[in-house]
Amino acid sequence: MTGSEAAPPAIDTSRPHPARVYDWWLGGKDNYPVDEALARRILAVDGTVVRGARANRRFMHRAVRAAAEAGLRQFLDIGTGIPTEPNLHQVAQGIAPESKIVYADNDPIVLRHAEALLHSTAEGSTTYVHADVRDPDTILRLASETLDFTRPVALSLVALTHYLSDEPDRDDAYGLLKRYVSKLAAGSFLILSQVTPDLSPEAVERAADQFRRSGTPFFPRSLADFSRFFDGLEFLGPGVIPVSGWRPEPEDVAAQAEGIVPVYAGVARKP
Numbered sequence: 001m002t003g004s005e006a007a008p009p010a011i012d013t014s015r016p017h018p019a020r021v022y023d024w025w026l027g028g029k030d031n032y033p034v035d036e037a038l039a040r041r042i043l044a045v046d047g048t049v050v051r052g053a054r055a056n057r058r059f060m061h062r063a064v065r066a067a068a069e070a071g072l073r074q075f076l077d078i079g080t081g082i083p084t085e086p087n088l089h090q091v092a093q094g095i096a097p098e099s100k101i102v103y104a105d106n107d108p109i110v111l112r113h114a115e116a117l118l119h120s121t122a123e124g125s126t127t128y129v130h131a132d133v134r135d136p137d138t139i140l141r142l143a144s145e146t147l148d149f150t151r152p153v154a155l156s157l158v159a160l161t162h163y164l165s166d167e168p169d170r171d172d173a174y175g176l177l178k179r180y181v182s183k184l185a186a187g188s189f190l191i192l193s194q195v196t197p198d199l200s201p202e203a204v205e206r207a208a209d210q211f212r213r214s215g216t217p218f219f220p221r222s223l224a225d226f227s228r229f230f231d232g233l234e235f236l237g238p239g240v241i242p243v244s245g246w247r248p249e250p251e252d253v254a255a256q257a258e259g260i261v262p263v264y265a266g267v268a269r270k271p
């Protein structure tokens, strides 16, 4: 099942899209020459982006496993991206087949892949919503057809908030996150990662500049600014930390040895 408010726009191959650029870094095939060109330009100014995309994806797996192992059975993942196995529902339903997942993204190419995201176990369910994160009313309304918001939900925005401005008259990123979190029951989790200027400021600024020139606003955040998204919540594990350091597994320890990637991650619980 998919939910959408309007017919999705056609796939625009004349300008790069973040989901498709990220797909190229992950070695996927669902990107166009214009995406590959930007992905390569960014790679040329920040040599960590391929490792960063992989490390970010592995963080999503670990964070979802942590939520499932803590007993959560409902997941709302916004800014899902083009399917790359294992996808979130495969991780969650691999631990608890009855888990319910709602994916949301605003890119028509992700909608086109929704079927691939919707393979569920008999007990669980997976739903896709074509919508913009900046429209919480629509996402929460359509998600509530699958999820019970009186019970805990793991809300994930993994590598998404760096596309959102803080400014109240633009995206109001902090206000937006608060609106989502305010709808969550006690015991819910917030799972976030995003690019930071703290660890390699010049390379990240050059990469951000490439995104902006291509028409995608880009907002790296410092440790303090990223941590603000978790205000009022209780951190799990190490708190906000470079992405491969969040409850690392042997593969992440090996990745860290290759050098740090400029992405922060954190997981927190609503008290």
Ligand SMILES: C[S@@+](CC[C@H](N)C(=O)[O-])C[C@H]1O[C@@H](n2cnc3c(N)ncnc32)[C@H](O)[C@@H]1O
Pocket: 018, 019, 022, 056, 057, 060, 078, 079, 080, 081, 082, 104, 105, 106, 107, 110, 131, 132, 133, 134, 157, 158, 159, 160, 163
């Ligand atoms: C870098 S990808 C991350 C994909 C996945 N969460 C992961 O970490 O592997 C960012 C995703 O956010 C989506 N996105 C960007 N802006 C969005 C918005 N305003 N509303 C919904 N999704 C958005 C893009 O289409 C893309 O799929």
